[in-house]
Amino acid sequence: MRTNTSKKQIVPWFAASLLAIGGLMSFTNQGFAQDNATAATEPTASSTEVETTEPTPAEAEAKAKAEAWLEAKALAEKHAGLDEELEDGTPNPLKIDAFLKDGDTAWMIVATVLVLFMTIPGLSLFYGGLVRTKNVLSILVQCFAITCIMTILWLAYGYSLAYQGGGETLGLYIGDLGKAFLQGVSADTVDGTIPESVFFTFQMTFAIITPALIVGAFAERMKFSAILIFTSIWFTISYLPIWHMAWGGGLFGGGDEGNWLMGAGEEVLDFAGGTVVHINAGIAGLVACIMVGKRKGFGTTNMAPHSVPLTVIGASMLWVGWFGFNAGSQLAADGTAGMAMLVTQVATAAAAATWMFVEWFTKGKPTAVGLVTGAVAGLVAITPASGTAGPIGALIIGTLSGGICYWTATTIKSKFGYDDSLDVFGVHGIGGIVGAILTGWCAHESLGGSEGTFEIGTQVFVQIKSVILTIVWSGVAAFVAMKIADLILGGIRSNEDSEEMGLDLTDHGESGYSS
Numbered sequence: 001m002r003t004n005t006s007k008k009q010i011v012p013w014f015a016a017s018l019l020a021i022g023g024l025m026s027f028t029n030q031g032f033a034q035d036n037a038t039a040a041t042e043p044t045a046s047s048t049e050v051e052t053t054e055p056t057p058a059e060a061e062a063k064a065k066a067e068a069w070l071e072a073k074a075l076a077e078k079h080a081g082l083d084e085e086l087e088d089g090t091p092n093p094l095k096i097d098a099f100l101k102d103g104d105t106a107w108m109i110v111a112t113v114l115v116l117f118m119t120i121p122g123l124s125l126f127y128g129g130l131v132r133t134k135n136v137l138s139i140l141v142q143c144f145a146i147t148c149i150m151t152i153l154w155l156a157y158g159y160s161l162a163y164q165g166g167g168e169t170l171g172l173y174i175g176d177l178g179k180a181f182l183q184g185v186s187a188d189t190v191d192g193t194i195p196e197s198v199f200f201t202f203q204m205t206f207a208i209i210t211p212a213l214i215v216g217a218f219a220e221r222m223k224f225s226a227i228l229i230f231t232s233i234w235f236t237i238s239y240l241p242i243w244h245m246a247w248g249g250g251l252f253g254g255g256d257e258g259n260w261l262m263g264a265g266e267e268v269l270d271f272a273g274g275t276v277v278h279i280n281a282g283i284a285g286l287v288a289c290i291m292v293g294k295r296k297g298f299g300t301t302n303m304a305p306h307s308v309p310l311t312v313i314g315a316s317m318l319w320v321g322w323f324g325f326n327a328g329s330q331l332a333a334d335g336t337a338g339m340a341m342l343v344t345q346v347a348t349a350a351a352a353a354t355w356m357f358v359e360w361f362t363k364g365k366p367t368a369v370g371l372v373t374g375a376v377a378g379l380v381a382i383t384p385a386s387g388t389a390g391p392i393g394a395l396i397i398g399t400l401s402g403g404i405c406y407w408t409a410t411t412i413k414s415k416f417g418y419d420d421s422l423d424v425f426g427v428h429g430i431g432g433i434v435g436a437i438l439t440g441w442c443a444h445e446s447l448g449g450s451e452g453t454f455e456i457g458t459q460v461f462v463q464i465k466s467v468i469l470t471i472v473w474s475g476v477a478a479f480v481a482m483k484i485a486d487l488i489l490g491g492i493r494s495n496e497d498s499e500e501m502g503l504d505l506t507d508h509g510e511s512g513y514s515s
Contacts, residue, residue, distance in 0.1 A: 101193040107333035108198045114324025115205035119212050120147055122321050126314030126376075127216050128512075129307040130369070130422050134502025135220045136306060137512035142215045142227055149232060150208045156181060158207055158235070159200055162243040172251045172259060174241050192331055202328060207243075210277045211235050216422030217285030218292045221499055224507045226492035229485040234284055238477035242280050242470055246270050252466050261465055268466040269443055269451070269459070271340070272329035274384025274436035275470040282429020283471050284478035286420060291482045292492055294419035296499050308368050315372035319348060322379045326386035336450070340386040343394035344379065350398025351378025355406050370406075377405035377427050381435030388439060390448025397442060401434045433471075437463050 055063065086092050124143040128136045150158075157180050164175030179185065182200065189196040211231035218227075245251040246268060252275075254262035262268070270276065295303065305311055326344045330337040355374025360366040381401030382394055389397065409426030420426060440460035443449035486492045498506035505511060 100190050100195070101332070104193045104332045105195060105198060107337070108194050108202055108328060108331060111324035111328025112198065112202040112205055114321045115202065115209065115328065116147075118318055118321035118325065119143055119205070119209045122314050122317030123209065123212055124314065125310050126318060126372075127219065127422055129310030129312075129314060130216075130305045131219050132303060132502070133306040133513060134504055135512075136310075136504065137510055138224070138503035138507055139215070139219060140512075141508055142224065143212045145224075145228060146212045146215070146231055147208050149228060150211060150235060151204060153232065153235060154200075154204045154207045158240055159203065161240045162203070163248055165249065166244070171249070172245070174244050174250075175248055194331060199331065202331075206273060206277060206325075207235065207239060210239055210273075210281050213277075213281040213424060213428055214285045214288060217289040217420050217424040219421040220503065221295050221494055222288075222292050223489065223492055223494050224503070226485045226489055229488055230288070230481045230492070233481035233484055234477055237480065238280060238284065238474050239276070242473060243276050245469075246273075246276050246466070251469070261469060262462065266458075266462050268462055269388055269439045270384045270436065270466070271387030271439075272326045272383045274380075274432045274439065275466050278380045278383060278428040278432030279436065279467060279470045280432075280474045282425045282427075282432055283474040285424030286418070286429060287475050287478040288482055289420050289425075290418055291479070294417075295421065296496060298419045299417075305369060312368055312372050315375055319375060319379065322348070326383060330387060336387055339390070339450070343389050343391060344382055344386055346391050346394040347382035347398035347401070348375050348378040350395050351375060351381065351402035351405075354399050354402030358403055358406050373409070373423065373427060374402045374406065377401050377431045380428050380431035381405075381438070383432070384436045385439040385442050388443035388450050390442075390450070393438075393442025393447045393449055396447070397435055397438050400438065401431050404434055405431050433467055436467050439463055 083092055120143060124140045127143070128139045131139055157177060159182070160177050160179035161175045164178045165171050166173075166175040182197075185196050185200070187195065187197065191199040211234060214231065214234070215227060241250075247270075251259060251261050252268040252270070254264050254266040256264055258264035258266070268275070297303070322344055323341050327337040327341040330340060352371055352375035355377065356366040356371045359370040378398040378401055381397050382389070385393060385397055405427050408430045409423040413420060413423070413426055437460060440463040441447070441456050443451040443459070444454065444456055445452050482492060494503060494506065
């Protein structure tokens with residue numbers, strides 16, 4: 001994610017743009033009217049003659065306003081790009097904090113809607129189709145409820161703890177409460193080139209989908225109340241700190257002096273959430289599914305997806321919404337966002353095709369569930385590299401993630417016997433790890449990456465350090481959150497009767513389908 005600093009100064013040139021546009025329209029309309037009035041009476045000039053007329057006072061004024069607007073816009077962009085400080089360390093008096101760009105704002109509003117669309121209804125339908133008929137409604141309700149709860153928590157304290165500085169020591173891991181309940185943020189507050197309200201809501205959609213991903217790991221057997229408590233605690237002690245470490249100026253950036261994890265000048269490349277979202281959620285899912293235990297009848301009872309069409313529809317929605325997820329993380333409508341969209345498409349297609357052919361070769365038939373699961377693996381893996389990799393890098397990441405995630409979700413899962421119901425760890429955890437590490441290679445210009453030349457081995461090692469830290473942090477946080485939920489409720493798992501009857505009826509008193 002492109003990091004912005006929250007500011008309140010708005011350059012006034014964009015307000016004058018309305019006057020300039022009005023003047024230009026007036027100038028154009030007057031010109032057309034004059035041409036039409038004189039065309040019938042004046043002889044046609046030869047191709048070598050050009051008539052010149054003095055502009056009217058109104059036309060001259062409109063032109064002056066337009067030229068002033070263009071000059072102010074160029075000047076604003078120039079001064080926004082200046083360094084914060086002069087060479088002697090004093091603040092740069094010519095630096096402009098922030099200025100609004102209408103195009104960036106419009107795109108980010110669309111991107112925000114696309115990412116919310118990924119959870120409701122995309123992820124809900126994708127997961128809902130994969131469970132049995134008696135549990136489909138429980139999945140939909142879990143995703144919807146998490147959307148509501150995370151919205152409130154992100155407003156209350158999540159955004160502030162993730163985004164604010166937090167001090168020299170504690171600030172490596174978490175922010176402060178300076179913007180709790182969006183204190184000091186108004187409709188006029190600008191963050192970079194977009195309203196801070198838009199940035200806040202865009203990042204809220206990430207905070208929503210990340211814990212929603214986890215529910216697929218323990219689907220069909222965990223109490224609804226336990227899920228809400230667990231995800232709320234995990235969001236607080238794992239999602240927010242990892243967000244801050246990666247994107248809030250925390251541990252994943254070494255800065256000029258370095259810290260205990262990163263050396264001076266070292267910085268993790270995580271454009272849209274390989275560590276923050278996918279590894280974080282995948283590891284939490286693995287820990288949670290092991291702690292809650294296997295589903296009743298796992299390995300002996302048929303637990304095939306009840307509606308493959310729903311799963312395909314949900315995966316298709318995820319694919320479309322992911323363009324907002326990745327391209328939106330640039331926080332601007334520019335070339336980087338365009339390339340992020342391109343590499344997202346390429347990696348997803350490559351991963352889906354790889355999964356399809358591997359399954360075809362090993363199992364005899366390519367399944368619809370396999371194909372769309374491979375697509376999600378590609379979407380996950382390209383996420384951290386979407387702002388730095390080129391098309392060749394996207395092909396590499398997509399192909400490798402498709403094959404490795406297939407192997408994890410089938411062979412490894414079967415060998416170790418854990419019941420990761422909907423392959424949250426196998427797809428999001430492993431896909432996130434593959435993508436995060438390969439970002440250190442594919443960002444290099446030799447593969448069409450945008451980071452120029454650098455020591456690939458060094459950057460890959462930087463990426464690995466962030467992966468290991470995220471695995472340990474999320475795993476411990478998930479364990480703690482599950483224990484707290486268990487202590488509060490006296491048990492986190494649904495009883496055998498509820499599991500046998502289905503969580504739709506026992507948790508919600510409704511059925512997903514009428515008989």
